[in-house]
Amino acid sequence: MFKVIDKSIIGADEMILNMGPQHPSTHGVLRLKIVTDGEIVSHIEPIIGYLHRCFEKHCENLSYEQIVPFTDRCDYLASMHMGHAYSLAVEKLLDVKIPERVEYIRVIVSELQRISSHLIAVGVFGLDVGAITPFTWTLRDRERILDLFEQLSGARLLYNYICPGGVMHDLPPNFISRTEDFLNYFEPKMVEVNDLLTTNKIFIERTADVGILPINVGLNYGVSGPSLRASGIANDLRKDEPYSIYDKFDFDVPVGKGDMGTIGDCWDRYWVRVKEIEESIKILRQAIKSIPKHDGDIHESRPKKIRPMKGEVYSRYESARGDVGFYIRSDGKNVPSRLKMRSPAYCNLSVLNEISSGWMMSDVITILGSLDIVLGEIDR
Secondary structure, X not given: OOOOOOHHHOOOOOEEEEEOOOOHHHOOOOEEEEEEEXXXXXXXXXXXXXXXXXXXXXXXXXXXXXXXXXXXXXXXXXXXXXXXXHHHHHHHHHOOXXXXXXXXXXXXXXXXXXXXXHHHHHHHHHHHOOOOHHHHHHHHHHHHHHHHHHHHHOOOXXXXXXXXXXXXOOOOOOHHHHHHHHHHHHHHHHHHHHHHHHOOHHHHHHHOOOOOOOHHHHHHOOOXXXXXXXXXXXXXXXXXXXXXXXXXXXXXXXXXXXXXXXXXXXHHHXXXXXXXXXXXXXXXXXXXXXXXXOOOOOOOOOOOOOOOOOEEEXXXXXXXXXXXXXXXXXXXXXXXXXXXXXXXXXXXXXXXXXXXXXXXXXXXXXXXXXXXXXXXXXXX
16 A cells, blocks of 8 residues: 655655654654655655554454454554444344443443544644643543543553443443533533634644645545545544444534635644544533433343354444444354454555655654554554
8 A cells, every 4th residue: 555665766866764663753653764855755655563463363363252352452542442343343243232221331432432532633733743731731631531431441541341242331320420520521621722722823834734635535545534524525434324323313524624724634634633522522412311221231232152153244433533444254153264454544644645745844743643543553
């Protein structure tokens, strides 16, 4: 997918610079091989694999239940999404129906996770362009979500909570009230971040009209999630191909409009994530209001032993970074004969050369930060 640098394209005035793999602005262990003419970038080759852990091959030697902790370690900033996406694929293979209360629990924790992930994206993006304060504020608010997850699962990063057939256990008695308290606290805080960053003159100059991603280029490279929606396409699997119970909720799909520059620029990619946080709050308030009371066994749909019939499935999920896909092939045993994961961050990173060529070296950091990649998911 990535172009290989041909030395014949390097002119007399060009040079090759390596950014990473140990670099704070590459958002993980990523190496960028950059061909530059002075300060102007002419070509970028992303070099990946430093975090490769043979995830898909490991899955061929693990039971379906044992795979759950491994999925959490792919996108470690949105572990709930990884577990949810994998569980949907296994449930599709098993053809099981999930209790309504469990579906509501999954939506609540998934949207809390989306807010948490986008807070990191927004804060780190501000840090990439030189704004330190928003980063400390978004981390402060993310900590409150991690407190909720710690009460729920005992962990603050890798939760192993959503599993095939349901969830590990029901919500703690005061979890709903604590979530409401968080939402009441958090909504005014997002206004503060907007005041500090969104309309900041320096921030706009660093991000508006920079790294423009045309719709056709995004589609050709398989870009998805906020990075594609910022180019003007209202493409969200929660709306287009509703899974779980997302068809019960009223929410909008934010898209880029070029308010500060051109549709599909870095500012739009930032702004779409900010608006998605607001939409997640809307979903959470509806889910909290409508969640059924606990009656019966919350584990009734969890099989004691997962051994699907022979067959294959492909399931899609809208994660914080985009369209996550799981392909699973079963030969009737308790371990999958093949598991393949589609990484949205991998596709989003692949477009970096297209939207960075012609920009200055300092803009590469801005463009890369606006794509919100996670190397654990890319390398797997």
